[in-house]
Amino acid sequence: MEKVCFIILVMLVDSFSNIFSAFLLCIFVINMIAVPVLSLSNEKYYVYELLAENYENGKLSISDKVVFKLMEVNETAYKVVLIEANKSSMLGRWFEVSVIEFLRNMTNGIVGTNMFDGLIRLPSPALYTFWIPPNMLEKAVRAVDMVNHERNKVCEFFEKMMSCRHECHEKYSSNNLSARRDCIINCDRLDPLRPLDYALTGGLSPAMYGLSGVVCNKIPELQIKGITARHDSNLYVFELEATRKPSSSITIKSVYSSSGWLLYFLSEETDLRKTPEGKQIEHTIIETVKLIDTNDETVKTAMETTKNIENPTNQLASIPLKPEIIAVLVGITVLASVIIFILKKH
Secondary structure, three states: OHHHHHHHHHHOOOOOOOHHHHHHHHHHHHHHHHHHHHHOOOOOEEEEEEEEEEEEOOEEEEEEEEEEEEEEEEOOEEEEEEEEEOOOOHHHHHHHHHHHHHHHHHHOOEEEHHHEOOEEEOOOOOOOEEEOOHHHHHHHHHHHHHHHHOHHHHHHHHHHHHHHHHHHHHHOOHHHHHHHHHHHHHHHOOOOOHHHHHHHOOOOOHHHHOHHHHHOOOOOOEEEEEEEEEEOOOEEEEEEEEEEOOOEEEEEEEEEEOOOEEEEEEEEEEEEEEOOOOOEEEEEEEEEEEEEEEOOHHHHHHHHHHOOOOOHHHOOOOOOOOHHHHHHHHHHHHHHHHHHHHHHHO
16 A cells, blocks of 8 residues: 555655645555454354255256355364354254254353364265365365275275274263273274265265265275365365165265365256156256355465366355455545545646
8 A cells, every 4th residue: 555655656746836745645555454464363264055955857946155254263273153154944944953053052152172083074964074184184085085995995994994993882881972982982093994985074975974884885886986186285175976776876076275264165966857747857956055254364266266167157256345345446446536536726
C-alpha cells in the first residue's frame, strides 16, 4: 500500500500544491484500512461443499447439497458449523442429526485429531478424511505401490491382522469392550493399506470396507481394476477404479494439499437396473466434496491447481475475496476519489 501511495505522489507532483497534505492523506487511508485488517481473526477455516446427485440414463433426477465450515479452535481441533442445507431433504436431515447434533452432544460441536487416529474426519454422511498428516499421505502413496506390485505381502499382513483381531475377542470378554476396542485398534495398525483407506474413504468407495480385504478377495462382490497415486509439488492425487457385482463400475478420486487438507473428492458408481416393467436403465450416483473457501494461503494455492484435474462439470467454485483484500480495494477507491476531487479543484 505504501508503494501505491508513493507512485500516486510521484504522478501527481505537478498537480498538488501541497505534497505534504497528500502524504498525510495516504497515511490516513492506510490507517483506516489497517484497523479492520488487524482486527480480523487469525484462526484458519475451511469451507466444504458436499454434493450428492442421482442420474437415470444421463438425466439428473436428484441433487442435494450441504455446505459446512471447519473453524480452527486450536492446531488439533476444529468446530463444525453448518452453513447451508435443505433440512427437508434426506442429506440435509442426515447431516443435521448425524453430524451436527451428534458432535454437539458429544464434543460441543468440535472434531479433533485425537478422535480418529490423528486425522480430521466427520461422522457419516460426511465420512471423508478432511485432513491427513503429510507423512501418512506418503505412506498411502507407498501403499498403492504395494497393491500394484506386492499383493502377496498385503495379504500376509491382512491375515496377521485378522488373527490379531480374533485374539482380541478371545482375550477380552463382552464386559470389557473398551479394552477389546483398543486391542483391535492396535491390530488394525498392522494393515499397510490403512493410510490408503483413509485417503480414499468416502461415498461409495471400496475403501469403506478396507482395501486389504478387497485386494485379498475377502469381499468377493468388490474387485479393484486399477489404482494410482502421485505426489506433485503441492498435491497428492489418488485414483481408484473398481467393480461391484453384478454390474456396477466405481470411480474414486481424492486430492489433498501437501499440508494434508482435502481439496476434492469424487465418488461415482454406475450400474444397470431393470424397472418393474422390465426396461433397463443406467443409474448413476455421484458424490463430490469440494473445498470452496479457506484463509489458509498454502491450501488456497493448491486449490487453484485442482481445477486442472477435476471433471469439467465439477469445477471448484470461485473463491470469495478475503476481507482484508476488500478493505484494501475500498481504501484505494476512496483515495482515488479524493485525489480526483482535489485535481478538479485545481
